[in-house]
Amino acid sequence: QKEVEQDPGPLSVPEGAIVSLNCTYSNSAFQYFMWYRQYSRKGPELLMYTYSSGNKEDGRFTAQVDKSSKYISLFIRDSQPSDSATYLCAMMIQGAQKLVFGQGTRLTINP
Amino acid sequence: EPEVTQTPSHQVTQMGQEVILRCVPISNHLYFYWYRQILGQKVEFLVSFYNNEISEKSEIFDDQFSVERPDGSNFTLKIRSTKLEDSAMYFCASSELSGHLGGYTFGSGTRLTVV
Numbered sequence: 001q002k003e004v005e006q007d008p009g010p011l012s013v014p015e016g017a018i019v020s021l022n023c024t025y026s027n028s029a030f031q032y033f034m035w036y037r038q039y040s041r042k043g044p045e046l047l048m049y050t051y052s053s054g055n056k057e058d059g060r061f062t063a064q065v066d067k068s069s070k071y072i073s074l075f076i077r078d079s080q081p082s083d084s085a086t087y088l089c090a091m092m093i094q095g096a097q098k099l100v101f102g103q104g105t106r107l108t109i110n111p
Numbered sequence: 112e113p114e115v116t117q118t119p120s121h122q123v124t125q126m127g128q129e130v131i132l133r134c135v136p137i138s139n140h141l142y143f144y145w146y147r148q149i150l151g152q153k154v155e156f157l158v159s160f161y162n163n164e165i166s167e168k169s170e171i172f173d174d175q176f177s178v179e180r181p182d183g184s185n186f187t188l189k190i191r192s193t194k195l196e197d198s199a200m201y202f203c204a205s206s207e208l209s210g211h212l213g214g215y216t217f218g219s220g221t222r223l224t225v226v
Contacts, residue, residue, distance in 0.1 A: 034214045036214075041219075041220070042219050042220070043202050043204075043217030043218050043219050043220050044202070044217045045217070046214040046215070049214045088154065090154075090214075097142065097144070097159035097161075097166055097167040097209065098156040098159065098167055098169065099146075099154075099156060099214075099215075101153050101154040101155070102153070103152075103153055104153070104154075
């Protein structure tokens with residue numbers, strides 16, 4: 001079983017839709033969860049960071065963590081064409097330095 | 112906004128040659144990292160560096176790889192004898208605190224092509 005699993009998509013939705021992106025993980029030692037956005041031929045850009053179960057909101061973005069189910073989500077409200085990118089989930093064990101990434105989901109928002 | 116700068120953006124090298132990838136982390140950051148992304152695959156951790164020494168490395172980071180902070184601003188990744196399978200995007204990253212305390216900032220990457 002892969003440590004972090006993420007559906008690579010592609011996912012295509014109309015502008016204004018709510019987008020739901022998800023990752024599952026197998027290692028219960030993961031304590032820190034992040035979502036990165038990556039545009040083509042660019043480095044990952046940190047969107048959201050959380051370390052506890054529950055929801056964290058930042059503007060149109062909401063990160064959700066369910067440690068009991070080993071499942072994390074990113075919701076994008078009122079999606080815009082500029083949100084079109086690859087979204088990567090990433091996780092880290094406390095005290096470690098290594099980020100473990102998911103495969104990334106390629107998202108396209110159609111005007 | 113401060114950013115991590117990587118040079119060159121694209122490097123082509125012949126198999127067996129040494130290559131040095133360069134990074135300028137954000138100036139007040141203390142932790143430095145290299146990751147790579149083979150085309151179509153996940154971003155993978157290579158190495159972390161803190162207080163002038165390697166703090167963690169992956170199984171990918173074998174004796175062919177080395178890192179150095181030669182001065183107060185640069186952070187380099189050297190591949191001693193490149194192989195075809197080293198072709199990938201290499202990302203440098205840095206963080207002010209230990210990475211688990213807030214994530215880190217990535218550079219735009221160096222695309223390495225080994226021919």
